[in-house]
Amino acid sequence: MYLTTIKKKIFFKDYGKSEFDTGSSEGQIALFTYRIKHLTEHLKINKKDKNTQRSLILLVNKRRKLLNYLKRNEIERYRTIIKKLKLRK
Numbered sequence: 001m002y003l004t005t006i007k008k009k010i011f012f013k014d015y016g017k018s019e020f021d022t023g024s025s026e027g028q029i030a031l032f033t034y035r036i037k038h039l040t041e042h043l044k045i046n047k048k049d050k051n052t053q054r055s056l057i058l059l060v061n062k063r064r065k066l067l068n069y070l071k072r073n074e075i076e077r078y079r080t081i082i083k084k085l086k087l088r089k
Contacts, residue, residue, distance in 0.1 A: 002038055015084065025066050026081045032063040033085050 008031065013019040016027030039056040043049060067087075070078040082088050 003035065007034075015081065025070050026077065029063055029066050029070075029081055030085060032059050032066070033087070035059055036063065 008022075009019040011030045011034065012022055012024070012027040015030035016022070016024035021027065036056065036059050039052055039059065042052055043056065046052065067078065067081075070081065
């Protein structure tokens with residue numbers, strides 16, 4: 001399995017408030033970003049995998065919604081998560 005509970009705790013500890021705070025937007029965005037990168041690599045090899053392609057689109061949309069929420073409500077948290085994950089150039 002590419003995503004274990006230990007990796008999830010590390011994501012929430014590094015990007016969220018604590019390893020047990022799984023509801024923080026930053027932690028969820030970091031987790032979605034990791035999953036998006038993994039699915040993108042999978043789709044480079046398996047171009048005809050339409051189920052994975054659909055899952056990737058859904059994940060990107062979820063991440064976009066969370067980023068829009070942060071941008072609208074707390075711009076500083078938005079800027080820090082963008083810098084940490086290097087999502088913009």
